[in-house]
Amino acid sequence: MNHDIILIILAMAVVTYGARALPFLLFRNKNMGGFLKSFVELVPVALLAALVIPEFFVTAENSLSFFNPFLLAGISTFLFARKIPNLFLCVLFGMLAYWCFDKIV
Template sequence: MDRQILLVILGMALVTYLPRMLPLVLLSRTQLPNIFLRWLSYIPAAVLAALLAPALFLPEGKFALVGNPYLLAAIPTSLIAIRTRSIALTILCGMAAMVLLNYI
């Protein structure tokens, strides 16, 4: 029984590791086309938008623009992020905005 569990764990580790390692090894020695590199540069912003949009616009599973504290807190937080480009200030601003909105 213990051997089967060990084999399952090793198999899962291999299945998790290989898809991450293979592209790095295979593509590390090649020069990717500029259009592909430009396309890859949009992925972080797209992932961030995909993670934030449901939390901001669907706070309780329903679309809410008015009276939505998450959306209201996101406005000054976004402005601070754009203006300062500081992760620490952005996080502090977001936390302060949420505390203020919950206090009101």
């Protein structure tokens, strides 16, 4: 194996693991209250939105779009998930729905 590449991988591993482990190390067993408590509870829902919504409206070419296979498959999967709340089935349905819309649109 190439030494430079090993060094690069190690550098990446250190900074990435650092970002993941530092809060555990610093704030373990500390009580959070008030603002911080509601902040950390809102992070998942905010991240969910930030991961999903831009995929529907921003294309790979970085322009706004209101009609594309991602949005159409997204709406279908959303409706399907409301009827059938099964993680695995919904993912399967979503993949098929996207595949269809990608063929058509």
